[in-house]
Amino acid sequence: MNINEIIDNIYPIPEASKVKLTAFITEAAYPKCHCLMEADKIIPYIYFIKKGIVRAYASTDANDITFWFGSEGETVISMKSYVEDKPGYENIELLEDCEFYKLETESLRKLFNEDIHIANWGRKFAERELVKTEELIISRQFKTALERYKDLMREKPNLLRRVQLGYIASYLGITQVSLSRIRAEIK
Numbered sequence: 001m002n003i004n005e006i007i008d009n010i011y012p013i014p015e016a017s018k019v020k021l022t023a024f025i026t027e028a029a030y031p032k033c034h035c036l037m038e039a040d041k042i043i044p045y046i047y048f049i050k051k052g053i054v055r056a057y058a059s060t061d062a063n064d065i066t067f068w069f070g071s072e073g074e075t076v077i078s079m080k081s082y083v084e085d086k087p088g089y090e091n092i093e094l095l096e097d098c099e100f101y102k103l104e105t106e107s108l109r110k111l112f113n114e115d116i117h118i119a120n121w122g123r124k125f126a127e128r129e130l131v132k133t134e135e136l137i138i139s140r141q142f143k144t145a146l147e148r149y150k151d152l153m154r155e156k157p158n159l160l161r162r163v164q165l166g167y168i169a170s171y172l173g174i175t176q177v178s179l180s181r182i183r184a185e186i187k
Contacts, residue, residue, distance in 0.1 A: 001073040003101045004183050006048045009073060011124035017117035024107040029099045036100075037078055037092040042085060044105050048077040052098030053162050056090045057170070062090075066170040067136065069159050079129060081105070095163055145172045 003025055007018055027050070030036065036054060037043045049072050056068040056076075070076050074092075078088030082105055112119040139148055149172055153160060160168070166168040 001026060001050060003048065003050075006073055006075075006101065007121070010128060011121045013117040013121050015166065017115050017121070019119070020115055021103075021108075021111060021118055024111065025101050025103050027099065028102045029097070030094055031177065032094055032097050034094045034098075035091060036094060036098075037088065039089050039091050040087045042087050042179075043081040044080040046103045046105060046108065048101040048103075049074050050099040050101055052094060052096040053159065054092050054094050054098065055163070055167055055171075056092050058089060059091065060103060064170065066167045069095075069156065069163060069171065071158065071162075072157065075125070075129070076100070076143060079133075083126075095167070131139075140173070145174045145178065146182050146185070148172050149179070150186070153186075 003022055004018065007013065007021065013021070016173045025048075028047075036047065039058065040079075049070055051072060054070045054076055055066050056070070059062045059065075076092055078090060080086050097151045108118075108122065112122050141152065143151070149168075152168070164181055166176055169176045172179065174182075
């Protein structure tokens with residue numbers, strides 16, 4: 001997915017504004033297993049996935065808990081760093097070799113002050129991230145693991161082919177054995 005498609009998918013802006021915005025975007029590539037973001041660190045960048053899959057997880061004393069997957073066209077961001085300039089709580093690990101578009105948060109903030117279209121794009125971007133978070137919380141609170149698995153099959157079927165079952169089980173809040181039962185039940 002190219003950067004113009006990603007920008008337009010968030011919120012279309014005039015070509016002149018898009019040119020200003022993309023002037024601050026660089027490309028970066030990292031190998032599978034690379035930690036793109038670490039918990040307890042301020043992350044001064046926003047990443048847009050050009051190619052690959054990542055997972056967001058939090059570590060506990062007992063294990064890592066996966067709470068989000070991102071793939072082509074999606075944004076990788078520490079909202080706490082983005083909004084408050086404070087260390088985030090998430091780790092972001094690459095599950096495949098990945099290519100990204102990278103934007104420095106401080107550059108984006110300056111563009112917000114210079115271009116109303118980019119400021120509106122940033123507002124829409126933040127609103128979309130808020131809705132994604134809200135949907136995740138509601139799903140975790142009110143849906144069963146089976147319902148969440150079916151949602152994953154419907155909304156992101158490519159993840160099921162590209163992501164280890166252990167990470168999917170963690171995302172669903174169940175064991176791999178329970179995930180195997182769910183998968184057998186659906187077939």
